[in-house]
Amino acid sequence: MASLPNEQNQRERRQSSDHESFLSHKKMRWLKIALVLCLITVVSYFWVDVTPRHNGGSWYGYTLGTIGALLIVWLSMLGIRKRNFSAGRWSLKAWTSAHVYLGLALIVIGTLHTGFQLGWNVHTLAYALMMLVILSGIYGVAVYATLPASLSNNSREMTRGEMVEALAAIDRQLQAAAQPLGRDESDLVIEALAQSTFNWGIGARLSGHYRKCATNRALAYFADDWSRPAGSDEPKDKVRALLGRRKSQLDQIRRHLRIRALLEVWLYLHIPATIALLAALTAHVVSVFYYW
Amino acid sequence: MAFLIRTIDLTADGREIIRDREVAQEALTIGRAAENDIHLGDLAVEQSHARIEQTAGGKLRIEATGTLGFLLDGRVTKSGQIVPHEGAELGFGSYRLVISQNGDEAPTITISQTERAAQSSDDLAGFSLARTLPSKRATAWLALAAILALFLAVPIYSHLTRSAVSEGTSTRDGAVMMDASWSTGALSQAHHSLEDNCEACHAEPFKSVQDTTCLTCHQDIADHADKPRQLTGRGPLSKGDALQWAVAKQFGKEGPGSCTTCHTEHEGAGRMEPTAQQFCSDCHGTMDTRLTDTSLGNAADFGTSHPQLQAVLFTAPGQTKPERISLAGKPKEYSGLKFPHEMHMSRSGGVARMAGNLGTKAGYGSSLVCADCHTPTADEAGFLPVDMEEDCESCHSLVYDKVGTTFRTLRHGDVEQMRADLAALDRVPRSPAGSGILRGRQRPGQYSRGGLYYQNFGRPTRSLVSINRALSPNGVCGECHVPTTTNGKPDVMPVNLRNHFLSNGWFNHEAHTQEKCTTCHKADTSKSSSDVLLPPLATCRTCHMGEDDKTADVPSGCAMCHSYHPKGAAKNGTIARASPGGDKHPGLPNKDKQGINAVLAMLGRKSD
Numbered sequence: 001m002a003s004l005p006n007e008q009n010q011r012e013r014r015q016s017s018d019h020e021s022f023l024s025h026k027k028m029r030w031l032k033i034a035l036v037l038c039l040i041t042v043v044s045y046f047w048v049d050v051t052p053r054h055n056g057g058s059w060y061g062y063t064l065g066t067i068g069a070l071l072i073v074w075l076s077m078l079g080i081r082k083r084n085f086s087a088g089r090w091s092l093k094a095w096t097s098a099h100v101y102l103g104l105a106l107i108v109i110g111t112l113h114t115g116f117q118l119g120w121n122v123h124t125l126a127y128a129l130m131m132l133v134i135l136s137g138i139y140g141v142a143v144y145a146t147l148p149a150s151l152s153n154n155s156r157e158m159t160r161g162e163m164v165e166a167l168a169a170i171d172r173q174l175q176a177a178a179q180p181l182g183r184d185e186s187d188l189v190i191e192a193l194a195q196s197t198f199n200w201g202i203g204a205r206l207s208g209h210y211r212k213c214a215t216n217r218a219l220a221y222f223a224d225d226w227s228r229p230a231g232s233d234e235p236k237d238k239v240r241a242l243l244g245r246r247k248s249q250l251d252q253i254r255r256h257l258r259i260r261a262l263l264e265v266w267l268y269l270h271i272p273a274t275i276a277l278l279a280a281l282t283a284h285v286v287s288v289f290y291y292w
Numbered sequence: 293m294a295f296l297i298r299t300i301d302l303t304a305d306g307r308e309i310i311r312d313r314e315v316a317q318e319a320l321t322i323g324r325a326a327e328n329d330i331h332l333g334d335l336a337v338e339q340s341h342a343r344i345e346q347t348a349g350g351k352l353r354i355e356a357t358g359t360l361g362f363l364l365d366g367r368v369t370k371s372g373q374i375v376p377h378e379g380a381e382l383g384f385g386s387y388r389l390v391i392s393q394n395g396d397e398a399p400t401i402t403i404s405q406t407e408r409a410a411q412s413s414d415d416l417a418g419f420s421l422a423r424t425l426p427s428k429r430a431t432a433w434l435a436l437a438a439i440l441a442l443f444l445a446v447p448i449y450s451h452l453t454r455s456a457v458s459e460g461t462s463t464r465d466g467a468v469m470m471d472a473s474w475s476t477g478a479l480s481q482a483h484h485s486l487e488d489n490c491e492a493c494h495a496e497p498f499k500s501v502q503d504t505t506c507l508t509c510h511q512d513i514a515d516h517a518d519k520p521r522q523l524t525g526r527g528p529l530s531k532g533d534a535l536q537w538a539v540a541k542q543f544g545k546e547g548p549g550s551c552t553t554c555h556t557e558h559e560g561a562g563r564m565e566p567t568a569q570q571f572c573s574d575c576h577g578t579m580d581t582r583l584t585d586t587s588l589g590n591a592a593d594f595g596t597s598h599p600q601l602q603a604v605l606f607t608a609p610g611q612t613k614p615e616r617i618s619l620a621g622k623p624k625e626y627s628g629l630k631f632p633h634e635m636h637m638s639r640s641g642g643v644a645r646m647a648g649n650l651g652t653k654a655g656y657g658s659s660l661v662c663a664d665c666h667t668p669t670a671d672e673a674g675f676l677p678v679d680m681e682e683d684c685e686s687c688h689s690l691v692y693d694k695v696g697t698t699f700r701t702l703r704h705g706d707v708e709q710m711r712a713d714l715a716a717l718d719r720v721p722r723s724p725a726g727s728g729i730l731r732g733r734q735r736p737g738q739y740s741r742g743g744l745y746y747q748n749f750g751r752p753t754r755s756l757v758s759i760n761r762a763l764s765p766n767g768v769c770g771e772c773h774v775p776t777t778t779n780g781k782p783d784v785m786p787v788n789l790r791n792h793f794l795s796n797g798w799f800n801h802e803a804h805t806q807e808k809c810t811t812c813h814k815a816d817t818s819k820s821s822s823d824v825l826l827p828p829l830a831t832c833r834t835c836h837m838g839e840d841d842k843t844a845d846v847p848s849g850c851a852m853c854h855s856y857h858p859k860g861a862a863k864n865g866t867i868a869r870a871s872p873g874g875d876k877h878p879g880l881p882n883k884d885k886q887g888i889n890a891v892l893a894m895l896g897r898k899s900d
Binding site for chain 1 (some may be wrong): 363365366367368377378379380381383390392416418419420421423424425428431432433434435436437439440443444447448451471472473474475476477478490494497498499500501536539540543544556558559560565566567568570
């Protein structure tokens with residue numbers, strides 16, 4: 001019994017030392033495999049003499065096409081695989097590592113499969129979708145590697161709930177502080193309070209530029225009046241101070257939204273494009289054999 | 293200093309009860325214990341939770357006294373500073389303490405209890421992009437459905453249900469929709485009219501393009517050789533090829549030797565790609581080891597492995613059939629003509645003067661050039677046969693008599709006629725002044741067609757002698773022809789000039805118009821008509837090397853000069869009529885009556 005905690009410790013230590021990114025999983029085993037795959041493909045492309053020129057319809061083209069199609073199907077199965085956790089050789093991390101590197105190798109395999117013969121047809125549609133999926137995936141890996149740090153920097157140990165709650169607290173005070181204001185001024189405050197934090201378009205989220213921000217507008221109105229000294233307890237000054245706090249809280253939330261959007265947006269391309277690719281791939285393969 | 297503490301309670305029916313009390317203290321304690329200044333009855337609040345004290349400048353300082361923090365404007369913290377004029381909100385458990393101050397009044401702490409709603413998941417969902425963008429799943433299904441419908445369902449459905457076509461319907465009737473999206477590339481020029489008519493070649497679903505389909509139009513294409521001989525010549529397939537064909541057979545390909553093995557389509561508009569050299573060299577590179585009886589030399593690459601060119605020529609007097617001779621070394625031919633090219637092409641001498649005298653009106657320059665005698669064919673690929681009357685007689689006049697102002701000319705090519713003409717010459721007496729022709733040479737300026745040309749026909753009274761003189765080596769005939777005797781009578785050797793010299797390849801002069809004739813044909817130095825002026829292989833190789841020789845001026849594959857399909861009855865470029873009972877396309881219009889366009893239009897359409 002006494003050994004049990006010891007073993008547990010060891011295992012924990014081992015697991016924590018195992019904690020490496022999926023990119024460097026097993027000393028980049030899948031990167032090496034993908035590189036070898038690319039190398040074989042490129043060398044054989046120049047070595048195999050296809051006449052009159054390389055295209056998807058030669059025996060070599062069909063071979064690359066078969067490899068590519070199998071890869072695409074397998075890569076797209078990450079969506080199913082990630083919903084089941086398991087450890088070991090085919091842990092999700094290993095799977096993800098292979099997904100990334102074999103996906104990159106697909107650029108070489110897919111492009112050489114085309115023999116650089118592209119046109120306005122379903123075959124090139126499949127190729128274009130494949131490249132779209134891969135490029136969005138590259139973007140995804142890049143932002144996953146860089147952005148989470150800035151996400152936690154920005155949150156300054158606040159949870160998302162706290163950010164929303166903080167904004168609500170400021171709003172409640174703003175509501176109370178704005179009571180003495182006149183019609184026009186309170187309308188400005190109402191507008192700022194009523195404006196949704198989240199119902200903005202993808203452009204605003206990604207860029208962080210909220211051009212129709214009512215809080216900004218209200219702040220601009222109240223900030224115009226510099227006649228009274230700071231710290232005065234005129235209702236307007238209170239509202240101005242609270243609007244300023246609201247603005248900085250909003251900014252934090254918006255920075256968070258921006259980073260989240262940058263982190264998530266590629267999936268909105270990657271996943272539908274993958275499904276579209278599977279459809280185009282089916283059409284590509286069936287059409288080739290239909291008009292065989 | 294003091295605080296105003298205002299407590300707001302709710303009665304059971306929702307009415308607010310507000311109690312104010314003033315506490316004259318510098319600091320307040322907050323907690324669940326009853327002795328605190330602000331007593332909050334919530335288990336989430338510690339017995340002694342925090343302490344508020346006034347600091348200099350009217351500010352308030354709040355410190356947590358226990359282990360838990362508190363909410364300051366929604367943010368969890370353990371200490372904080374507040375400007376009461378600006379206001380702040382503190383949160384302890386379910387209690388909310390709003391701090392405010394008006395003017396010089398004491399800071400007010402308003403205490404109310406809220407139902408501490410669990411963080412609404414709706415609030416947090418707003419952080420996700422899902423709020424802004426259409427769901428991934430919906431987009432995916434939509435794209436999936438659109439692509440499968442447009443690029444799969446529509447073409448297949450319209451292919452399977454295309455309407456039956458009878459004669460006279462337009463080409464668009466019964467065509468398959470959206471199958472242009474399946475095309476992997478533009479068709480070659482020759483097949484351009486089939487661009488929107490995929491089913492013409494792809495006759496049946498999931499069945500590879502069959503030879504019989506190609507032969508519907510290209511009916512007169514002949515086989516390269518007998519099938520067994522082809523198989524022997526090819527030899528056994530290499531392991532790789534055998535594997536390839538084994539796989540291809542599984543997918544319904546017809547096998548090596550089918551049309552599509554060599555002719556690939558959809559490689560882009562323009563001319564169909566010539567078949568690669570390798571298709572030929574696979575067999576012809578080492579064919580003598582397999583076809584031991586072949587007369588063909590091995591050929592794998594024009595630059596490095598190609599037999600010497602051979603020309604079909606007559607090589608000896610009296611030959612009735614030409615023979616193929618190698619152009620290596622100094623080959624000799626025997627055409628039966630005496631024609632030194634050098635003398636005719638010389639820039640000085642009698643011939644050049646003659647040309648100069650005939651002058652530009654007659655189309656001559658200061659000396660003879662090739663084109664003065666050799667006329668290209670209409671397509672400029674080759675040359676018309678040299679014609680005595682057209683090409684020689686301007687100088688080599690056969691005028692033998694003058695009656696009044698009219699000249700009498702011997703008919704070329706008919707010895708009997710010449711005999712008769714010359715024999716009749718002396719029957720008509722003429723004045724010596726008028727018969728200048730027979731008086732001897734005159735000034736060369738008068739030499740031209742219809743003009744004067746001296747020939748020694750002999751004296752008029754000795755016509756038989758003159759006939760013999762005409763046929764003698766120095767006579768009018770013997771000047772160009774080789775005299776001989778036929779059935780005891782003087783005659784000339786028959787002339788065997790050939791127009792085509794290559795039997796297994798072709799040569800197109802039009803493609804070589806940038807070159808001077810003498811670059812390849814050494815006519816300007818040839819002193820005898822027995823010289824074969826066709827260039828040997830080495831001359832071709834100064835520009836033409838094998839297909840893979842990238843340094844050559846003209847990398848040349850086999851198909852540049854050779855055709856795989858023997859030149860038979862059908863000429864290139866014309867499409868022969870298909871057999872009425874073509875299996876693949878029953879119900880085609882009557883091809884005898886309709887043009888090829890109608891045939892093309894009907895190809896692949898469903899029949900009635």
